[in-house]
Amino acid sequence: MPQSYHERITISNDTKFLSLVRDFVSRMIRLSSLSREEENKVILAVDEAVTNIIEHAYENQRDGTIDVEIDTDTSKFKIIIRDSGKEFDPNSIQDPDIYQHVQAGKKKGLGIFLIRQIMDEVKYIFKEGVQNELILVKYIKRT
Amino acid sequence: MPDFEIQTKKLQNGITFIAVRGFLDAHTFEEMERTINDLFEQRAHKLVVDLSKLDYISSAGAGVFIGAIGTAQESDGNIILMKPSPNVKEVFDLLGLSQIFSFADTLEEAVRCFG
Numbered sequence: 001m002p003q004s005y006h007e008r009i010t011i012s013n014d015t016k017f018l019s020l021v022r023d024f025v026s027r028m029i030r031l032s033s034l035s036r037e038e039e040n041k042v043i044l045a046v047d048e049a050v051t052n053i054i055e056h057a058y059e060n061q062r063d064g065t066i067d068v069e070i071d072t073d074t075s076k077f078k079i080i081i082r083d084s085g086k087e088f089d090p091n092s093i094q095d096p097d098i099y100q101h102v103q104a105g106k107k108k109g110l111g112i113f114l115i116r117q118i119m120d121e122v123k124y125i126f127k128e129g130v131q132n133e134l135i136l137v138k139y140i141k142r143t
Numbered sequence: 144m145p146d147f148e149i150q151t152k153k154l155q156n157g158i159t160f161i162a163v164r165g166f167l168d169a170h171t172f173e174e175m176e177r178t179i180n181d182l183f184e185q186r187a188h189k190l191v192v193d194l195s196k197l198d199y200i201s202s203a204g205a206g207v208f209i210g211a212i213g214t215a216q217e218s219d220g221n222i223i224l225m226k227p228s229p230n231v232k233e234v235f236d237l238l239g240l241s242q243i244f245s246f247a248d249t250l251e252e253a254v255r256c257f258g
Contacts, residue, residue, distance in 0.1 A: 015169045016170050022199070040233060047201050048202055055169070098240065098243070101209065102209050107210040117237050
């Protein structure tokens, strides 16, 4: 019988903890009904979101923490990522033209594009004086 | 075991073979970038990157190759990506980079890409 699961981890604002986040997402995917074919992609989307927070919301230097919460049931795999860095709305970033991107030798700026390609829902909420909240949802297809 | 390891080896005809292992992400990409920049400083612009032991890549990792391919090609070189795992190839596909980078299944095939 499929189950609902709800767990959360908190990491410090440092890229060295990305592997912990990936391991956490992987473990939750394996508990959930999400297809294993989606595992690499959903892990990637969360990695990209957390990396963006470290680089943009916390600008690679401020102390801070990032919460990654996963809520999954038979219909969806939902990730809620919270930080208290500066406001950063991924919806304000346009998709790149990848040929121009490569021609210009741009090394960054592809994370949001990947997240949008992978996830079915990407919602951002800024709560002034409190935190940023990014909600990523992947629908679970019934087999 | 470290998160990420790189080994380089000079082949004939000015080609350099780079074997990478582990996880290439926002935490480890600078090591990859340093390796490629050091090779460029040595005028080594023909690079074969063996991705067969790479478990994972994020856009930060792919960004290293995006940032370097132009410099390599301007100097009569290129970056040939060899044997990526399905997970790693999937990321290049998602980014639309599979149409831009050359991929090879074997070292012989990779070397032939340099003509």
